[in-house]
Amino acid sequence: MDPLLQHQRILITGGLGYVGGRVAQYFSKNHPEVNLRLTTHRRGIQKPGWLAKGDVVEMDLVNDDDIERACQDIDVILHLAALHEVDCAKDAKHAVRVNERGTFKVLESAKHCNVKRFIYFSTAHVYGAPLAGEINELTVTRPVGAYAVTHKAAGEHVLAAAQRKEIEGLVVRLSNGFGAPISASGGRWTLVVNDLCRQAVMNKQITLRSAGLQYRDFITLTDVSRAVSHLVGLPRDQLQDGLFNLGGECSMQIKEIAELIQKRCKTLFGYKPPLCVGAQSSADQTDKLAYNIDKLKSTGFELTRQIDDAIDETLLFCDQKFKK
Structure with missing residues (x-):
């Protein structure tokens, strides 16, 4: 067990989703002493058998009370709950409500509840479409669709809060995770x-x-999960400006x-x-x-x-x- 992870209380929004579910499983298996709280927008979901320590709570990103309750007594938030690209394309206004404003609400509750670290999962699509050439964190962002635009805006809220030293805020721009x-x-x-x-x-x-x-x-979901674990345990003096690309090379x-x-x-x-x-x-x-x-x-x-x-x-x- 990494001593920096021991007895941490981690909230994973979207913790039963595609990427979030794999991240949650990884933590439960490899860091069983970590207390996990997983959120889902679906009603009546039971705690999965693989969850070693923790619980599942219902949370809607447009519901302030849900968000505030979920953030209580938490050390680290991994924010993965969001509308995916297909739903964003269908309803751009709802994408703004959920992806950008929802993230802002979770961030504000995190600060109010004295959460130490907030890791936001963004997307490589903020750099434009189609992606081509050499892309690093200094590459100019040119998001096109609602999915990319809302993730870019949400990430800016997180990085701004970190720059103001209100929270340890990290933004992870993920390429194509699979598994x-x-x-x-x-x-x-x-x-x-x-x-x-x-x-x-x-x-x-x-x-x-x-x-x-x-x-x-392409990056495997195993490597995505390992990267998240690494960032959760990373000492504060190594966070740099908080912005990291995550891909599989x-x-x-x-x-x-x-x-x-x-x-x-x-x-x-x-x-x-x-x-x-x-x-x-x-x-x-x-x-x-x-x-x-x-x-x-x-x-x-x-x-x-x-x-x-x-x-x-x-x-x-x-x-x-x-x-x-």
């Missing part, structure tokens, strides 16, 4: 790797809607990740699903991407890069839940 979810309902099956793995199992075929030439940075074309899924299917299940690729168009973005995480690595964090393992666990999960 098996904690439940089928929290699987985020529109995400590219999850979608392709489910296709490979359910249809025994992988179909790309494009030529698959665009590059994305694994830039691949969509077609390449699909081909890797084909290979892992062959290894796990004995068949190689055919890959159907869409036609290339003049709009396809093929510039390479280098999502730089040197700043985070300078604090002592190292990636494991177990890409095959993360694909395998996702395929096996799909085989268990979705196989026809």
Whole structure:
């Protein structure tokens, strides 16, 4: 047990969601003395069996009372609850209410409740769309859709509070995390790797809607969880300005990740699903991407890069839940 984590009381908003659920599981398994409080907007959710120490509370990011109750008696907040990109695109106004204003409310309650550290999960999409070239924390942000814009605005609230020394505020700009979810309902099956793995199992075929030439940075949810643990335990004098990119140093074309899924299917299940690729168009973005995480690595964090393992666990999960 890291002495800096021992007996910490950690609130994970969205702690039963796709990324938050995996982070919560990691803490429960690797830091069982940590007391976790997980929030969900769903009603009547029971405490999961894997949660070693802690509880589950209902919290709506537009409900001030819910937020204030959740933040009571907490040392560290990991704020992952947010509308995802699909819901943001459907209702930009609600995205502002939940992602930006909701984050501001959680931050204000955190300060009121004397929370020591606030770690906000943002997105690499704040740098623009499509992502291309070398991107580090000094790269100019050019968010496009409501998802990216609201995450950028919410992160600014956190960094401003940290600069005013009101709280230890950190913003993590995550690239494309992937791996098996904690439940089928929290699987985020529109995400590219999850979608392709489910296709490979359910249809025994992988179909790309494009030529698959665009590059994305991929990071396993195991490495995401390890990075969060690292940031929770990081001494205050190593927080720098509080802004960190989090990626896997694994830039691949969509077609390449699909081909890797084909290979892992062959290894796990004995068949190689055919890959159907869409036609290339003049709009396809093929510039390479280098999502730089040197700043985070300078604090002592190292990636494991177990890409095959993360694909395998996702395929096996799909085989268990979705196989026809």
